[in-house]
Amino acid sequence: MATIEPLAGRLLYCRPGFERECAQELETVAAAAGASGFARAAADSGLAEYVLHDTAAQAALDAAAGWRGLAFARQSLGLLARVRGLDPQDRLGPLLDALRARGEVYADVWIEHADSDAGRELAGLCRSFAPVLRAALRRERLLGDDAPRRLHLCFASGTDALLAAEPPARAAPWPGGIPRLRFPRGAPSRSTLKLEEALLVLLDDAERARWLTPGMRAVDLGAAPGGWTWQMVRRSIRVIAVDNGPMDAALMDSGLVEHRREDGFRYRPAKPVDWLLCDMVEQPRRIAALMAQWFAEDRCRMALFNLKLPMKKRYDEVRLCLGLLRDAGLRDLRAKQLYHDREEITVFARRG
Numbered sequence: 001m002a003t004i005e006p007l008a009g010r011l012l013y014c015r016p017g018f019e020r021e022c023a024q025e026l027e028t029v030a031a032a033a034g035a036s037g038f039a040r041a042a043a044d045s046g047l048a049e050y051v052l053h054d055t056a057a058q059a060a061l062d063a064a065a066g067w068r069g070l071a072f073a074r075q076s077l078g079l080l081a082r083v084r085g086l087d088p089q090d091r092l093g094p095l096l097d098a099l100r101a102r103g104e105v106y107a108d109v110w111i112e113h114a115d116s117d118a119g120r121e122l123a124g125l126c127r128s129f130a131p132v133l134r135a136a137l138r139r140e141r142l143l144g145d146d147a148p149r150r151l152h153l154c155f156a157s158g159t160d161a162l163l164a165a166e167p168p169a170r171a172a173p174w175p176g177g178i179p180r181l182r183f184p185r186g187a188p189s190r191s192t193l194k195l196e197e198a199l200l201v202l203l204d205d206a207e208r209a210r211w212l213t214p215g216m217r218a219v220d221l222g223a224a225p226g227g228w229t230w231q232m233v234r235r236s237i238r239v240i241a242v243d244n245g246p247m248d249a250a251l252m253d254s255g256l257v258e259h260r261r262e263d264g265f266r267y268r269p270a271k272p273v274d275w276l277l278c279d280m281v282e283q284p285r286r287i288a289a290l291m292a293q294w295f296a297e298d299r300c301r302m303a304l305f306n307l308k309l310p311m312k313k314r315y316d317e318v319r320l321c322l323g324l325l326r327d328a329g330l331r332d333l334r335a336k337q338l339y340h341d342r343e344e345i346t347v348f349a350r351r352g
């Protein structure tokens with residue numbers, strides 16, 4: 001017999017192994033929004049929840065815990081219910097009961113699973129269940145083009161599902177919060193996908209059009225073999241690539257790259273540049289301090305950099321680094337653990 005537990009709060013998808021950081025971030029954001037509740041997240045599940053004690057705080061929590069503002073969340077959704085003990089012969093019945101009880105009409109429905117090992121085994125179930133649920137929602141008149149929120153059904157296992165909803169404009173626009181990018185032909189390293197995803201996730205269409213234009217200039221610290229530099233060069237942006245290691249020969253043939261075999265912590269360009277990129281493997285607080293210095297010296301307008309997080313207290317380290325950057329006067333800070341990031345996050349910074 002399935003049990004339906006109506007819930008208020010948030011549901012987050014994250015990289016498996018980072019549930020604790022996701023929960024810590026949720027608790028911090030919820031406390032700042034004046035919400036009272038608790039975070040829960042099973043290790044390696046790829047999911048984290050914040051459950052509200054008082055549903056009156058839902059709107060404040062929704063506003064504070066949107067996908068864009070959370071560093072460790074790939075997706076952030078308003079939590080509706082948990083349905084446990086689903087019968088594999090009739091999963092639809094109890095899910096429809098839960099949705100009928102709410103009576104909300106949704107703009108669309110996505111059937112998803114976590115990015116964990118167990119979650120990925122549910123991909124087939126998600127695919128086959130999608131048309132079944134969609135048809136049932138139509139029949140029940142619970143789908144309507146003008147509705148404000150999209151419904152997300154996330155299978156936590158074959159018998160356990162979470163129901164959530166979010167306005168599409170506030171949510172990550174990819175199922176599972178994962179942008180599927182194809183490795184571009186000619187790019188020198190897989191890291192190129194990290195910068196491509198960063199530009200896609202951390203900037204919007206208008207910003208990409210305004211801030212990535214031919215003739216701009218960039219410095220790439222820790223550039224070799226050139227995956228990040230390649231993303232700039234494909235946009236006709238000139239790059240000073242700083243690294244003792246060798247740069248990709250074809251990339252150098254573009255004529256847009258100057259390779260400097262220097263220490264990335266000491267190098268400074270003669271003239272200010274539009275972009276500072278940095279993918280050096282170093283202590284995050286050293287990288288954050290270096291970025292702050294470049295802005296303080298007016299050497300760049302915008303920066304995109306990675307903070308590597310091999311330590312235990314990863315969330316504390318991220319807070320410390322972002323605090324350091326904020327104290328340096330950077331008001332526009334956007335941090336995200338991208339799908340292509342492993343033990344690291346990527347940060348966009350601008351004075352704002």
Ligand SMILES: C[S@@+](CC[C@H](N)C(=O)[O-])C[C@H]1O[C@@H](n2cnc3c(N)ncnc32)[C@H](O)[C@@H]1O
Binds near residue numbers: 189224225227262264
């Ligand atoms: C993760 S790799 C960069 C990959 C590069 N973003 C790409 O897309 O191909 C890190 C690079 O940082 C360089 N590096 C580390 N410390 C450095 C330093 N102090 N100065 C310059 N480069 C450094 C290493 O030589 C290495 O090539």
